[in-house]
Amino acid sequence: MTIMDRHIIAISGGGFSEERDALIDQYILGLAQKSSSIRIAFVSTASNDSKDYIEKFHNAFQDFETTHITKQDFAEPDIQELVNAQTIIYVGGGNTKYMLDTWKAAGFDKLLKNAYRQGVILAGVSAGAMCWFEHCYSEVNGHYTQFEGLGLLKGAFCPHYEEPERKQLFNAWASTNGITPAYPLTDNENIHFKNEQYVMKLTSY
Numbered sequence: 001m002t003i004m005d006r007h008i009i010a011i012s013g014g015g016f017s018e019e020r021d022a023l024i025d026q027y028i029l030g031l032a033q034k035s036s037s038i039r040i041a042f043v044s045t046a047s048n049d050s051k052d053y054i055e056k057f058h059n060a061f062q063d064f065e066t067t068h069i070t071k072q073d074f075a076e077p078d079i080q081e082l083v084n085a086q087t088i089i090y091v092g093g094g095n096t097k098y099m100l101d102t103w104k105a106a107g108f109d110k111l112l113k114n115a116y117r118q119g120v121i122l123a124g125v126s127a128g129a130m131c132w133f134e135h136c137y138s139e140v141n142g143h144y145t146q147f148e149g150l151g152l153l154k155g156a157f158c159p160h161y162e163e164p165e166r167k168q169l170f171n172a173w174a175s176t177n178g179i180t181p182a183y184p185l186t187d188n189e190n191i192h193f194k195n196e197q198y199v200m201k202l203t204s205y
Helices: 022-029 051-060 070-073 078-086 096-106 108-117 164-177
Strands: 007-011 039-042 065-069 086-092 121-125 131-140 143-148 152-157 182-184 189-194 197-202
Touching: 022 086, 022 182, 022 189, 022 197, 039 051, 039 189, 051 065, 070 078, 070 096, 078 086, 096 108, 096 143, 096 182, 131 164, 131 189, 143 164, 152 164, 164 182
Parallel strands: 007 121, 039 065, 039 086, 086 121, 131 152, 152 182
Antiparallel strands: 007 189, 131 143, 189 197
């Protein structure tokens, strides 16, 4: 049995929702196996399954086999098979806490972890990047608060670190709570993890 490498790409900002032929998206596609067709699924929970966001995804990756997974799909009997069949799972931005709560209530978090262990590449922007880590610190009902992520990666991730309030609050929270490692990234920065280990920081524009 071939042991598959596990990849996670954490994107602070940008990607297909903001750029045409985004460099970070090209990098993610480059991690996929070249010998087979690339299947890529978009998980849009954090945006409450925004139709515009989903349409942007399909347009951006129209040269590949695309699908999207909404909250209604979580209850489908073959949802694990669908997730496992993907080359890449791409998670969109939005409300991190809402997304994680929705996933956990439906058991979709376990499906993602299963697929990851089988070598499905995980990628995501903002909320879709924060969720892979042990700890999250983000806005909930207008106030910053701590909550638990999926725990595939150690520590915590802070997107949009160029925002002064977010930067100040995240630094204070991470320092007070001894959060290590902490990955604060501005919107042109991204991180690649391979087999749960930091590989490199990527600047995309």
